[in-house]
Amino acid sequence: xxxxxxxxxxxxxxxxxxxxxxxxxxxxxxxxxxxxxxxxxxxxxxxxxxxxxxxxxxxxxxxxxxxxxxxxxxxxxxxxxxxxxxxxxxxxxxxxxxxxxxxxxxxxxxxxxxxxxxxxxxxxxxxxxxxxxxxxxxxxxxxxxxxxxxxxxxxxxxxxxxxxxxxxxxxxxxxxxxxxxxxxxxxxxxxxxxxxxxxxxxxxxxxxxxxxxxxxxxxxxxxxxxxxxxxxxxxxxxxxxxxxxxxxxxxxxxxxxxxxxxxxxxxxxxxxxxxxxxxxxxx
Amino acid sequence: xxxxxxxxxxxxxxxxxxxxxxxxxxxxxxxxxxxxxxxxxxxxxxxxxxxxxxxxxxxxxxxxxxxxxxxxxxxxxxxxxxxxxxxxxxxxxxxxxxxxxxxxxxxxxxxxxxxxxxxxxxxxxxxxxxxxxxxxxxxxxxxxxxxxxxxxxxxxxxxxxxxxxxxxxxxxxxxxxxxxxxxxxxxxxxxxxxxxxxxxxxxxxxxxxxxxxxxxxxxxxxxxxxxxxxxxxxxxxxxxxxxxxxxxxxxxxxxxxxxxxxxxxxxxxxxxxxxxxxxxxxxxxxxxxxxxxxxxxxxxxxxxxxxxxxxxxxxxxxxxxxxxxxxxxxxxxxxxxxxxxxxxxxxxxxxxxxxxxxxxxxxxxxxxxxxxxxxxxxxxxxxxxxxxxxxxxxxxxxxxxxxxxxxxxxxxxxxxxxxxxxxxxxxxxxxxxxxxxxxxxxxxxxxxxxxxxxxxxxxxxxxxxxxxxxxxxxxxxxxxxxxxxxxxxxxxxxxxxxxxxxxxxxxxxxxxxxxxxxxxxxxxxxxxxxxxxxxxxxxxxxxxxxxxxxxxxxxxxxxxxxxxxxxxxxxxxxxxxxxxxxxxxxxxxxxxxxxxxxxxxxxxxxxxxxxxxxxxxxxxxxxxxxxxxxxxxxxxxxxxxxxxxxxxxxxxxx
Numbered sequence: 001x002x003x004x005x006x007x008x009x010x011x012x013x014x015x016x017x018x019x020x021x022x023x024x025x026x027x028x029x030x031x032x033x034x035x036x037x038x039x040x041x042x043x044x045x046x047x048x049x050x051x052x053x054x055x056x057x058x059x060x061x062x063x064x065x066x067x068x069x070x071x072x073x074x075x076x077x078x079x080x081x082x083x084x085x086x087x088x089x090x091x092x093x094x095x096x097x098x099x100x101x102x103x104x105x106x107x108x109x110x111x112x113x114x115x116x117x118x119x120x121x122x123x124x125x126x127x128x129x130x131x132x133x134x135x136x137x138x139x140x141x142x143x144x145x146x147x148x149x150x151x152x153x154x155x156x157x158x159x160x161x162x163x164x165x166x167x168x169x170x171x172x173x174x175x176x177x178x179x180x181x182x183x184x185x186x187x188x189x190x191x192x193x194x195x196x197x198x199x200x201x202x203x204x205x206x207x208x209x210x211x212x213x214x215x216x217x218x219x220x221x222x223x224x225x226x227x228x229x230x231x232x233x234x235x236x237x238x239x240x241x242x243x244x245x246x247x248x249x250x251x252x253x254x255x256x257x258x259x260x261x262x263x264x265x266x267x268x269x270x271x272x273x274x275x276x277x278x279x280x281x282x283x
Numbered sequence: 284x285x286x287x288x289x290x291x292x293x294x295x296x297x298x299x300x301x302x303x304x305x306x307x308x309x310x311x312x313x314x315x316x317x318x319x320x321x322x323x324x325x326x327x328x329x330x331x332x333x334x335x336x337x338x339x340x341x342x343x344x345x346x347x348x349x350x351x352x353x354x355x356x357x358x359x360x361x362x363x364x365x366x367x368x369x370x371x372x373x374x375x376x377x378x379x380x381x382x383x384x385x386x387x388x389x390x391x392x393x394x395x396x397x398x399x400x401x402x403x404x405x406x407x408x409x410x411x412x413x414x415x416x417x418x419x420x421x422x423x424x425x426x427x428x429x430x431x432x433x434x435x436x437x438x439x440x441x442x443x444x445x446x447x448x449x450x451x452x453x454x455x456x457x458x459x460x461x462x463x464x465x466x467x468x469x470x471x472x473x474x475x476x477x478x479x480x481x482x483x484x485x486x487x488x489x490x491x492x493x494x495x496x497x498x499x500x501x502x503x504x505x506x507x508x509x510x511x512x513x514x515x516x517x518x519x520x521x522x523x524x525x526x527x528x529x530x531x532x533x534x535x536x537x538x539x540x541x542x543x544x545x546x547x548x549x550x551x552x553x554x555x556x557x558x559x560x561x562x563x564x565x566x567x568x569x570x571x572x573x574x575x576x577x578x579x580x581x582x583x584x585x586x587x588x589x590x591x592x593x594x595x596x597x598x599x600x601x602x603x604x605x606x607x608x609x610x611x612x613x614x615x616x617x618x619x620x621x622x623x624x625x626x627x628x629x630x631x632x633x634x635x636x637x638x639x640x641x642x643x644x645x646x647x648x649x650x651x652x653x654x655x656x657x658x659x660x661x662x663x664x665x666x667x668x669x670x671x672x673x674x675x676x677x678x679x680x681x682x683x684x685x686x687x688x689x690x691x692x693x694x695x696x697x698x699x700x701x702x703x704x705x706x707x708x709x710x711x712x713x714x715x716x717x718x719x720x721x722x723x724x725x726x727x728x729x730x731x732x733x734x735x736x737x738x739x740x741x742x743x744x745x746x747x748x749x750x751x752x753x754x755x756x757x758x759x760x761x762x763x764x765x766x767x768x769x770x771x772x773x774x775x776x777x778x779x780x781x782x783x784x785x786x787x788x789x790x791x792x793x794x795x796x797x798x799x800x801x802x803x804x805x806x807x808x809x810x811x812x813x814x815x816x817x818x819x820x821x822x823x824x825x826x827x828x829x830x831x832x833x834x835x836x837x838x839x840x841x842x843x844x845x846x847x848x849x850x851x852x853x854x855x856x857x858x859x860x861x862x863x864x865x866x867x868x869x870x871x872x873x874x875x876x877x878x879x880x881x882x883x884x885x886x887x888x889x890x891x892x893x894x895x896x897x898x899x900x901x902x903x904x905x906x907x908x909x910x911x912x913x914x915x916x917x918x919x920x921x922x923x924x925x926x927x928x929x930x931x932x933x934x935x936x937x
Binding site: 022023038039040041042044045048051052054061062063064066068069070071072073074075076077078091092094117118121124128131132136137138139140142143145146147148149151152153154157158160161164165167168219222224225 | 303304307318319321322323324326327375378379381382383384386387388389390391392393394395411412414417418421422425426428429431432464493494495526527528529531532620624628631632634711756760762763766803805806807808810811813814
């Protein structure tokens, strides 16, 4: 089941194949690494071992693999990648389970819906830009002391809490057939600001995806947040809004936080319909 | 006059709170973070956030009692005015977070629910499931995004802070940072610099901290001349789940909701824990501390767990130290409602359902009470003067420190659920002080300074980067050197400390530092080069490691998280009442002598070649006089009696 390297006796190893890319616009390539097996390993401890080894499976010294991670507890969302063909956080991808898929090797790829920065790191700026578009915040008057927030039922809190656990990791978007990659290249002589503006415009025209729709649902049911419901619903029905959703329901299946994304989309869809009707009646 | 700008380094709770408050005050902010701020380490905080509340108030609680618990929990090492002020603001801070939409758990009537945490007898802790830090972080992240849209905040995410820019007079005029994607080094003029970079757990290799918690920002500011306070006080959390890459926190809230810690009375009892009858279980915290039980402060719980495994040989497993943390007696629905997030983490990583089988846990490095020294302006009421530029300002004019990276609030040991409140409090209070500074900047704004000041700083850091990048790929791997550093620090400077070991560790760290200075760089790319960023962070761990070890070596006493067995006061052993009383008198004499000698903040300054120079500063204990910290220890009542008698004697007319 495990590879037996010639130089280390009785040391179980397994292989990790990684889809690498040196930078944006560069060709991607697979590289194989051989990692000594330890109990209780996960995707991140594997990448840490690879960094400490500094060599690929052929023993050749290679540039360390680049990846993104932070909390290693699946609450920050940073280490999202495609592990054995499934989008998830590498930190909770337990090696023992992964080797059940294929005892010879583990496969790591960067997410495909976002531009690759290098190796396993992708640029998820678009997700954060979308949060601006849908005004995912409670618009308080000030940060001065004004007493407590509105009282809420346990039921409403439980519902909001689940939606509010979204880590902006991008799993739902990776799995969505309607969410397409946007990768712009800088034009000659274009400065940072001009490039950012062009990119933002492209983001705003494209599908916002399940994560952002669910945030609209979250903030439109908050007693203060709902005071800006109309602006959020305008964003929801604008170009790149909810009408793009094809109801494939992949999003809800891959969400690591079990957010009921399709329920959110359904609720947002109903709100959007009423919103359009009301606009029409108010004309 | 040019418009003022403030640079904030770090986008966790403290950095985001400061940023949104500065923006509200009309001050533009450049916000630097190694990671998108929404992914900051604050999201790992689980249990909750403390304040007196309407419920506890009716049971006799008050702001003063929260203040007293914090000071007592910290073994009196914190200056009292900032702690008092924080306790007074705490209820308002939770109200504010509530208004910002934090999904705090609710009572059936719709009020915020609270639970009990360590070091107090009141249920003071508001919480959002078991991911309270994440929920607070998101609320602040959302507010800062609002200000980003209005143009008042510019985020520099995936940027590494390299150091402050000081002018000829020693005032901070900005900072240098590097984009760790494109690798551009850039100098940023700023009229004030706020360091909010969190803890430094990576010095210990594996800890409960996130991968960005390298301590590099604190270290770079310290190396530029900032003083560092109480570095040797590092919190080791009692309950974590050991892992190959990280020691994952198992929140104190598990005990706050009724979780119990025990070991089988028979060493390494082979039976499954569920089959061990109650009478054969040793609930050692409950037996030794009947009043606080499983909710004694963290330093005490950690030492007891450590001793039960190492000294008493009662570890659940033989190869690996661990004890049981048991929540299986609590109904499943209640567990899912209140502790879902942390129980899922355990289940995901250990593959065992903690609702059915007791968890196996052991202490892990968790929090740094020490940090950049900062000032405060004491008010007539004994709190702090809000709006004073002295608040949270380091000894370098124009540089402020807030959140975990400051040394201000937790003394020798932090109470659970006090870090979140300290982070937000220091973030909110630093802003008006900065506004006061900016209104009357000596020598004009940063933008009015000579361009050469910024060009020189940029050139220096660019050259240092180029030097690192040109290193040979032959040589020692920085990741392996980091593992070695972590092992040395974990061995010498955690739960139990010995002078000979600390001295040996210091020599080992010096040797490692020399090796790290020649470490290999195996990535020569000028694009997203994590190898260089990590190697640089590793180099900056050594100055902090040295000040921790030196501070710990010098401090010959036991206080909070700093414990030296040879300095511990002897327990009361006698059975005869008169003899017990004599022992207690002796105990109290030694306690007073020790406070006279050691109730002082350790201040480290960075000397030549990065060697720490130590000095000591008196602690402001003017509001609550120091007292023995016993937490109702079984057999400790006679000490409390003697101590009370002495205090009454002091107060009585002569």
